[in-house]
Amino acid sequence: MRIKVGVIFGGETVEHEVSIISAIQAMNKIDSEKYEIVPIYITKDREWYTGDMLKDIDVYQDLNLIKKYSENVVLYFKDGCYVLQKKKGMLKKIVKEIDIAFPIVHGTNVEDGVLQGYLQTIGIPLVGPNVYGAVVGQDKAFMKDIWSSRNLPMTKYTWFYDCDYRKNSDKIINEIENLKYPLIVKPARTGSSVGIAVCENQDKLKEAIDDALQYDNKVVVEEVVENLKEVNIAVMGNYENQKVSEIEEVLSANKFLTYTDKYIGGGKGKLKGGFKYSPKTSSKGMASASRKLPADLDSKLREEIENIAIDAFKVLGASGNSRIDFLIDKKTNKVYINEINSIPGSLAFYLWDAKEINFTQVLDDMINIGIKDYKKRISKTHSFETNILKGFAANGGVKGMKGKLK
Ligand SMILES: Nc1ncnc2c1ncn2[C@@H]1O[C@H](COP(=O)(O)OP(=O)(O)O)[C@@H](O)[C@H]1O
Ligand SMILES: [Mg+2]
Structure with a gap:
């Protein structure tokens, strides 16, 4: 019997289209002898659809086509199974059962723990990070605070909330100006460079902050790495075991x-x-940025990046296959960790390919890690029998408790 893998993608995020591409690439490569692929597409207005047609990129040109010919469903737990059930109609037919969920989603409302939280609430095994790993992997303020507590090398940074900035922007600007210009301003949780700007002086800084605040209520400001070389590496595993991919250098015609x-x-x-x-x-x-793969790095720098990447992956509680991005000052050879992408575009398959691990193998490894994580999760005690509720009733139920809760 093949394992039924529900590949979940889309969602209400600026990276919606990118997720469709990543998911279709993966569905093309999952070993179909071992796994039955069940596509599950979440539209931008949060409706869930399933059907074989969703494996074809062309259908995404016309949402009406999807609405007409695929099934609008909900995923939930029923009679010991995880089922996709028709949302509408008199007979709420079960369209499919799935054994494991494989989120291939990018950005807010999905990759950031929101989807993982739903999946864990219904209890289904899932591929990739659990809710905790996903949350800290999306929020640049959280990830930096956690990494800096472990002394991983990072640019100097600070972060703040919109409400505090509105209350006293001078105080926040003063704090920011403890850092050295040029500075880079980022909304904490967008991704894909949305709302990011480099600024050389206070006027530009204020403009960049106003812009970033349109995307998030939390903003990160950090020092710019000069003589920039950007390299990325993927890490596969969970908190217990990890392996690293080849390292790429990404090239850009722009400043960032x-x-x-x-x-x-x-x-x-x-x-x-x-x-x-x-x-x-x-x-x-x-991920069609121009790249050099493998990156030009001496063995010392390479090893340094591999070690930092593994530490960074572990302390965030990542799982599956993450891409970890670095900034290097070419003049000083100083390495700074920039961010983790806990579900990277194209699942960073090209970084594994360069190490002779093909995409089909990457997907197989990821699913196996998801199964291991699930077994670990269910082996822990999550609930126990208690007589608290009995005590509650004996005290006169809600009425009896009311006095005590005052
Ligand atoms: N501290 C920095 N110094 C120089 N360039 C940076 C710095 N931080 C980010 N960048 C540039 O901005 C790009 C986007 O920033 P990043 O933190 O990766 O956000 P995103 O989540 O949007 O990808 C990076 O790929 C890099 O080119
Ligand atoms: Mg990035």
């Missing part, structure tokens, strides 16, 4: 990697709906 660099410039794919896409022919996949 933009949304266009990441998804539109550089690659050779066919432009569809604004995104280059060619899962069968492109070794680059969705």
Whole structure:
């Protein structure tokens, strides 16, 4: 019997389209002898759909087509199984059962723990980080605070909330100006370079903050790394075991990697709906920034990056296959960890490919790690029998408790 893998993608996020591409690339490569693939597409307005047609990129040109020909479903736990049940109609038919959920989602409302929280609430095994790993992997303020507590090398930074900035912007600007210009301003949780700007002086800083606050109520400001070289590495595993991929250098014509660099410039794919896409022919996949793979690094720097990446992955409680991004000052050879992408675009398959681990193997490894995580999770005690409720009733139920709760 094949394991039924529900590949979940889309969602209400600025990276919706990127997620569709990543998921379709993966569905093309999952070993279909071992696994039955069940596509589960979440629209931007949070409706869930399933059906084989969702494996085809062309259907995403027309949402009405999807609404008409695939099934609008809910995923929940019923009679010991995880089922996709028709949402509408007199007979709420079970469309599919699935054994394990495989979120291939990017950005807020999905990759950031929101989807993982739902999956863990119904109890289904899942591939990738659990809710805790996903939350800290999306929030640049959380991830930096955790990494700095472990002394991982990072640029000097600070972060603040919108309400505190509105109350006393001078105080926040003063705090920020303990850092040295040029500074880079980032909304804490967007991704894909959305709302990010470099600023050389206070006027530009204020403008950048106003812009970043349109995307998030939490903003990170950090020092810019000069003579920049950006390298990325993937880490596969969970808190117990990890292995690392090849390291790539990403190249950009701009001062920093933009949304266009990441998804539109550089690659050779066919432009569809604004995104280059060619899962069968492109070794680059969705992440179509120009790259040098393997990156030009001496063995000392390489080892340093591998070790930091593993530490960073572990302390955040990541699981599955994450991409960890670094900034290097080419002049001083100083390495700074920048961010983790806990579910990276194209699942960073090209970084494994360069180490002769093909995409099918990567997906197989990820699913196996998800199964291991699930077994670990259910081996722990999560509830116990208690007589608290009996005591509650004996005291006269709600009425009896009312006095005590005052
Ligand atoms: N401290 C920094 N110094 C120089 N460039 C940076 C710095 N932080 C980010 N960048 C540039 O901005 C890009 C986007 O920032 P990043 O933190 O990776 O956010 P995102 O989650 O949007 O990818 C990076 O790929 C890099 O080019
Ligand atoms: Mg980034």
